[in-house]
Amino acid sequence: MRSYEAHVMEPGNGRYPGRVTFPVVGMVGGGQLARMTHEAGIPLGIRFRLLSDTPQDSAAQVVNDVVVGDYRDLDTLRAFARGCDVLTFDHEHVPTEHLRALQAEGVTVRPGPDALMHAQDKGLMRARLAAIGVPCPRNRIVADPADVAAFAAEGAAEGTDGFPVVLKTVRGGYDGKGVWVVRDVTEAAEPFKAGVPVLAEEKVDFARELAANVVRSPHGQAVAYPVVESVQVDGVCDTVIAPAPGLSGELSAAAQRLALTIAKDLGVVGHLAVELFETRDGRILVNELAMRPHNSGHWTQDGAVTSQFANHLRAVLDLPLGDPRPRARWTVMCNVLGGDFPDMYFAYLHCMARDPGLKIHMYGKDVKPGRKVGHVNTWGDDLADVRERARHAADYLRGTIQE
Amino acid sequence: MRSYEAHVMEPGNGRYPGRVTFPVVGMVGGGQLARMTHEAGIPLGIRFRLLSDTPQDSAAQVVNDVVVGDYRDLDTLRAFARGCDVLTFDHEHVPTEHLRALQAEGVTVRPGPDALMHAQDKGLMRARLAAIGVPCPRNRIVADPADVAAFAAEGAAEGTDGFPVVLKTVRGGYDGKGVWVVRDVTEAAEPFKAGVPVLAEEKVDFARELAANVVRSPHGQAVAYPVVESVQVDGVCDTVIAPAPGLSGELSAAAQRLALTIAKDLGVVGHLAVELFETRDGRILVNELAMRPHNSGHWTQDGAVTSQFANHLRAVLDLPLGDPRPRARWTVMCNVLGGDFPDMYFAYLHCMARDPGLKIHMYGKDVKPGRKVGHVNTWGDDLADVRERARHAADYLRGTIQE
Incomplete structure (x- = not known):
């Protein structure tokens, strides 16, 4: 016992x-x-x-x-x-x-400040990940636009000037806010206006984005969810596919190990989302960290034995963690963004009637264009069908399609 | 559209x-x-x-x-x-x-009083079910113990006196309260003491108990959950197995049709639980009705695409209903009753550690011996294993087993 x-x-x-x-x-x-x-x-x-x-x-x-x-x-x-x-x-x-x-x-x-500061400050996060040998995009803190040009030049391939470069304020960004992709030194002025330190990163030519989600408890138990593919539109998460289609067993295991290592080395307690780039030459690089339930884990509510939310609670209470395994061959999540119509109730009725297996999760938020107001989950054996069902519901709720 | x-x-x-x-x-x-x-x-x-x-x-x-x-x-x-x-x-x-x-x-x-009164008053319920041709145990309202003896005699087989008889107050009973099984005219005195009309019913020699759960909306859409087996201990629901093991397709469909007929004819809106006896000669008789989410449907939280609770809400709001189909071959629910120990937290930790796939549902209620304070759900392909997991957790939480 x-x-x-x-x-x-x-x-x-x-x-x-x-x-x-x-x-x-x-x-x-x-x-x-x-x-x-x-x-x-x-x-x-x-x-x-x-x-x-x-x-x-x-x-x-x-x-x-x-x-x-x-x-x-x-x-x-x-x-x-x-x-x-x-x-x-x-x-x-x-x-x-x-x-x-x-x-x-x-x-x-929980998570404690020693861990959480790495999710609060992107500069600290990059320094710490480098120290523990986690692969990241080339990066450093930059002082001004001229320094950005120097950073770009350091990474320039033969016959290029190294631009575009990604600039991020080290604190306060989310959903694409606080992030700029700058094509030259003139565009590099904007991010410095907030008076917050700015991190420059190479713009990774990625094949796609992945997320490795793990949960760790104070007594050191940890569970890893299947690695998912995350599709961003305009810097905002749009679709998550669990598991990531066509991901090799090796790369999947490597991504899970990487997330578990970060959780352990940083002393994370609770849910840790590690957003990753999968490069065209088959490597993974860490993009961002979040130490809380995360959009890339919303699929677990209907698609995993234990949801990220339940496991986050179990972890912060140091309760034994729940089974993170998937319940279906494929689960797809699409975010529901606000559209031009403030009233989604008609659309919601319609989506329920069209697809009795659709799981709608509404947040009770006022609808504003582009604002995340909910998400939908679907699951099944045929990925194209599962994806189409989620896509349709999200688009119909937003009002970008009619029928 | x-x-x-x-x-x-x-x-x-x-x-x-x-x-x-x-x-x-x-x-x-x-x-x-x-x-x-x-x-x-x-x-x-x-x-x-x-x-x-x-x-x-x-x-x-x-x-x-x-x-x-x-x-x-x-x-x-x-x-x-x-x-x-x-x-x-x-x-x-x-x-x-x-x-x-x-x-x-x-x-x-919703449900409206014209429907709900049949779940409030067992006498009305029996009369209405008889009127629409739904098979029930032999029954009638009885006036006093002598009338109970007369009722028993009416059902006596050769060489018997027709006892035992089931007596129920027509209102206010639940979980075995307000129900007596009387073996002779002397024991028949007790139920009349409350001053509430008393219904006498034959004691059905059933093979097992089943429940057919359906949900109906005001515009007439209805869905039927798989018929489940319900095991009662001391008049309180103990275990529910979904679907009912070994139930023939014919009897299962008949039970679902029966529940849908009752829902329609009584004008039920929302979840309707029809508790059934399966007789040893292969018939089904209606035991009780409940017009709300019901203990026999708790398995749907983890075992069906749409839970009884979500579908009850969708029904009372006249929203399109969700898919009632099961997500697993077998799902088992066991109620967690209070035991002698007021503190379940240690046992709860233990159960989570032993079975990471266990779904515990606690009600936040003070523990009192015999009181329903929660339930557990398990699912899988092997019924014996699924049943043992739920049984173990419920017993461990109650404190009737240690390990």
Whole structure:
């Protein structure tokens, strides 16, 4: 018999008399990731407490125990943490120094700041991955447009000037925001205007993008989901195919090993998404890291034995992790972006009638053009069919097709 | 293209500015069925409002929009309904006359009182099923113990006195409560003490119990889940096996047809569970009806394309129904009952470590001996193995086995 005595959480703050042993998870951030984490926490019987910017946020609409407050304020975080056995995150934006302060005061923060800072700061992430020998695109911090030109020249092949170059602010970017592809020194001026350090990276001529998602718990147990293909449109995730079609067993295993190594070496607790480039010559390079449930793992809600959300909760609570294996030959996720019509209810009805096996996940968000407001999952044996079903529903919900 | 214009709900009470078209479902009753219905409603993007007896009830712990109040009070129901596009139920106990009053005032009640009264009153149910030709155990309303003896004598075979007889109060029973199996006229006194009409039924010498679960929407669409075997222990559901092992295609189809007929003829909207006896000579007789998500359908959360909870919501909103087909060869559900230990957290850890594919569903309820506090689902190709996994977890959580 395996003993878990070492990992059992202390009871919460006594707000639930008679139910002291099922712990309270506090999640900072009220977006759709928190919404779906709460959904996954309901069958687990845990308590879920939310720190949300507003009472209207996606997760705040569906969670019972909501604190409205500013995650940038240490006192707010401190008061919120008081009711929780463990603190975890819907986004990377909580200041690292606040997390250190909370940790010093005895709050259990998972992932902890020593790990999370690598998802918060792309410069730190690149330096650390280089130190542990993880292959990345050529990169360095650049000081100004002239330095960008120098960086480009360093990578120039015979007869080229090394442009285009990818520039990223080291903090605060997501979904293509905070990222520029610049074709010359003139275009390189823009990213420096925010006053945030800028990272230059070679523009990788990739064959496609992959994601290797793993979950790691404090006692060191880890599980790896199948490696997926991720298709981006205008810098925003559009489609995820699980598993990545035609990916060799070798490269798939290498990507999983890479993600497990990063999780272990950085001390990640919870879900880690490693976004990868698959190069045309069959290598993999790390693009980005996220230490929370991630868009590339939404397919697991309907396509895996245990979803990324359930496993993230199990990990931050140091519960044994759930089986990450797929339930279907193919699962496809397409994001639903807002279109020109603010009202999706007609389209939603139509999609349900057309495809009774379609799984729609709506976030309760106001529709704005280009905004992620939901996603759909489909599964089956025929990839072309599975993909077409998800594609159709996402396009119909957005309003880009009619029928 | 199919038009749904006729079925679109009027927007809610405007409490969610900018999100008027996703409707508000109000559920009366804060038990685990409401908890799991809310869980299923999160991806649907609908609003879920709860009328709960206390703020500590199973569903009240996880729902954002909770009204605490007494469902037996018409004014409370009226105020609650004001914020909802449709009213539905976690239990059968709302007085029928209140539902009629609400309906008369324009509230959309699903299932409506004309259907629901057959799940509220066993006498009405038996009379109606007889009228539409549905096979039931021999039964009639009895006036006193002498009348019970007369009922028994009417069914006596050669050389017997017709006992034992099953007696049920026509209202208020569940999980074996309100049901007696009496062996003689002396024992027949007890059920009359409550002052509620008593129904006598023959004690069917059944081979096993089955359940046929269907979902029907107001526009008449209906789906049928696979017929399951339900194993009761001490009058409480213990195990559900989907599909019922060894059930002939003919009997399975007959059971589904029967349930669909009842749903249509009684005008049921939402989930209908038809509990059945399979007799030793290969007939099926209706035991009980429930017009809400039901314990015999909990396996659908992990074992069907669309769960009973999601389909109940889709039905009461008149949305197109989801695919009811199974995702695995076998799915088994076992209820987790409370044992002698109030703290299940150690056992829960152990079960997760032992079986990473186990799906635990906890209700957030205080542990009391014999009380349903959760259930587990397992699935796979080998029924003996799938059943053993669920059995083990339920027993370990209850504390009846150690290892």
